Amino acid sequence: MQIIRAFKRQKLLAMGLGLFLLGTSLVVLSRTSNRPVKAELNQFTGLNQIEKALKQQTSVPPALPRKIPDVQRSSVSILLSEEKEYKVSLDVHPDCQGATVCSFGRLEGKVLTGQTVQEEYGNPKDRSWQPLAQSPLPEKTVTLANxxxxxxxxxxxxxxxxxxxxxxxxxxxxxxxxxxxGMIPDDQELDFLVAMANSAIENK
Structure with a gap:
């Protein structure tokens, strides 16, 4: 049993490294090539079963995109499913279950609590805090479907x-x-996320 667990950990670490290298190469290529890398959104039917499960386990109507980034062997797992909240992980393998080394995205929904979006999800505003790295894109308001x-x-x-x-x-x-x-080149990231959000809203 210990040998099997060790093998699974090694496999997940290898997949996580591959995901990191993929993201890094996309960013580097997009910044150094005259022709930017074009990331793709592909239809993913794996979310259909997740949607059915969430409807049975939470009162929050799930908003799940019908298309996700083109990653081989994409998988999806429910990390949290409670009466007022759900969290879903987009993974590179069924054994990942949201682990940092092999998860490439999150889908979340919850009942409003009175907190602002900034309070709940915003990056630190303390000027004394310096991130080790950060996206070159600014925070901004966007118009979505409907x-x-x-x-x-x-x-x-x-x-x-x-x-x-x-x-x-x-x-x-x-x-x-x-x-x-790093999953999506910087010049495509915002459009990519808007497309995913619109897909989720339109299929809600």
Missing amino acids: GNQGLFIPWVCGAHCSTSKIVWDQDRYRYAIGLRG
């Missing part, structure tokens, strides 16, 4: 790296779709 307004929050790296995400409030709920920094 007249919804969202906030784009770029990734930063401190003790760990956050995702770049779009967060929006709809009816009595707050939703967030995030992608790991």
Whole structure:
């Protein structure tokens, strides 16, 4: 049993390294090539089963995109499913289950609590805090499908790296779709996340 567990850990670490190298190469290529890398959104039917499960386990109507980044062997897992909140991880392998080394995105929904988006998801505003690395993109408000307004929050790296995400409030709920920094070239990241959020809103 210990041998099997050790093998699985090694496999996940190898997949995580591959994901990191993929993201890094995309960013480097997009900044050094005259022709930017074109990332792709692909149809992913794996979210259909997750949606059915969430509808049975939480009161929050799930907002799940029908397309996700083109990553081989994409998988999805429910990390949290409670009456007023859910969290779903986009992974590179079924054994990942949201582990940092092999997860490339998050999908979240919850009942509004009274906190602002900034209070709940915003990056630190303390000028004395200097991130180890951060997205070159600014935080900004974006217009989403059906007249919804969202906030784009770029990734930063401190003790760990956050995702770049779009967060929006709809009816009595707050939703967030995030992608790991480096997964998408900087010049495409915002459009990519907006497309995913619009897909989730339109299929809600």
